[in-house]
Amino acid sequence: MCNNGAEKFLEVTHKNGVREITLSHAKTLNSLSMPMMCQLQEALSKDQDAVDLRCIVLSAQGKVWSAGHNLKELASCESSARAEVFQQLSDVIMDIRKLPVPVIAKVNGYAAAAGCQLVASCDLVVCTDTSKFSTPGASVGIFCNTPGVAISRVMTHPKSAYMLMTGLPISGEEAYIAGLVTKVVPEQELDATITEITCAIKSKSRSVISLGKEFYYKQQQMPIEQAYAAAQAKMVENMQMDDCKEGIKSFFEKRPPEWTHKN
CATH class of the missing domain: 3.90.226.10 (2-enoyl-CoA Hydratase; Chain A, domain 1)
Known part of the structure; x- marks a missing residue:
C-alpha cells in the first residue's frame, strides 16, 4: 500500500x-x-x-x-x-x-x-x-x-x-x-x-495517438486474423473522428491541421 x-x-x-x-x-x-x-x-x-x-x-x-x-x-x-x-x-x-x-x-x-x-x-x-x-x-x-x-x-x-x-x-x-x-x-x-x-x-492529434496506442497493445495479444479484423474496425472508428476529418481536409488544402485533440 x-x-x-x-x-x-x-x-x-x-x-x-x-x-x-x-x-x-x-x-x-x-x-x-x-x-x-x-x-x-x-x-x-x-x-x-x-x-x-x-x-x-x-x-x-x-x-x-x-x-x-x-x-x-x-x-x-x-x-x-x-x-x-x-x-x-x-x-x-x-x-x-x-x-x-x-x-x-x-x-x-x-x-x-x-x-x-x-x-x-x-x-x-x-x-x-x-x-x-x-x-x-x-x-x-x-x-x-x-x-x-x-x-x-x-x-x-x-x-x-x-x-x-x-x-x-x-x-x-x-x-x-x-x-x-x-x-x-x-x-x-x-x-x-x-x-x-x-x-x-x-504535431499529431492527441486523440488519434491515444486511440492508436491503446489498440497497438491490444492487437498484440490477438491471433493475426483477429488482429486484422479488429484493426479494420478501428480504422473505420478513427475516420469518424473530427481530427481525422480535419487532417484529411488539411492535406487536400495543403495547410497545417488545426487539431481539437478531442475524442
Missing part, C-alpha cells in the same frame, strides 16, 4: 506539453523502493486526460538510471510485503501501457534488473552510446523473473535469455540491435533527439 511520505524521490517538470519525470534518489542508485514507485505512479497518472499533456519523458539523475528493486527493503520485509512491492511495479508498468500519451524512457546510464524492466515497458526508449542494461538478479540468488517478462517481449530470444541467465550487461548498441532500445545516440545528442521525438508527437 502506498505511503509516499515526506521524502522526495522524483523531480517533475511540465513544459510545452511534455512532462518530464526524473528519478532523483542518488543515495539508493534510484532503486525502485515502494515510496519511489508510489510517487512515480502518481506523477505518471496525474491529469493524464488533460489536453496539454502530450507525452511523458522518464529520465534519471546520476550514472545509474535505476539499480532495480531496493534489496534492503525486500530483505527486511515479510513475504506478503514483498508481493506488494512486486505488484506495485507491475501496476506502474500497466499504467504506462494504459496512459493515453506516449511514454519515452530517456536513458543516460545503467539500468539494471527492475530498472531495466521499467525501461523496457516504456513506449519508446532512447539511450546514449555509453548506457548499459542488465538483469543480474541471479547473481544474488533472485532470478529476474519480472524483468524477464518485459525484456522477452521486446528483445530477441537469444539476447534476453543471455541477459537473464548470465547477468552480464549489454551496451546501448547491443540493446538497440536486440530490440530493447528505439534509438542510441552520443550523449551530447540525447536532449536534441528527445526534443525531436516529442515535437513529432506533439
Whole structure:
C-alpha cells in the first residue's frame, strides 16, 4: 500500500506539453523502493486526460538510471510485503501501457534488473552510446523473473535469455540491435533527439495517438486474423473522428491541421 511520505524521490517538470519525470534518489542508485514507485505512479497518472499533456519523458539523475528493486527493503520485509512491492511495479508498468500519451524512457546510464524492466515497458526508449542494461538478479540468488517478462517481449530470444541467465550487461548498441532500445545516440545528442521525438508527437492529434496506442497493445495479444479484423474496425472508428476529418481536409488544402485533440 502506498505511503509516499515526506521524502522526495522524483523531480517533475511540465513544459510545452511534455512532462518530464526524473528519478532523483542518488543515495539508493534510484532503486525502485515502494515510496519511489508510489510517487512515480502518481506523477505518471496525474491529469493524464488533460489536453496539454502530450507525452511523458522518464529520465534519471546520476550514472545509474535505476539499480532495480531496493534489496534492503525486500530483505527486511515479510513475504506478503514483498508481493506488494512486486505488484506495485507491475501496476506502474500497466499504467504506462494504459496512459493515453506516449511514454519515452530517456536513458543516460545503467539500468539494471527492475530498472531495466521499467525501461523496457516504456513506449519508446532512447539511450546514449555509453548506457548499459542488465538483469543480474541471479547473481544474488533472485532470478529476474519480472524483468524477464518485459525484456522477452521486446528483445530477441537469444539476447534476453543471455541477459537473464548470465547477468552480464549489454551496451546501448547491443540493446538497440536486440530490440530493447528505439534509438542510441552520443550523449551530447540525447536532449536534441528527445526534443525531436516529442515535437513529432506533439504535431499529431492527441486523440488519434491515444486511440492508436491503446489498440497497438491490444492487437498484440490477438491471433493475426483477429488482429486484422479488429484493426479494420478501428480504422473505420478513427475516420469518424473530427481530427481525422480535419487532417484529411488539411492535406487536400495543403495547410497545417488545426487539431481539437478531442475524442
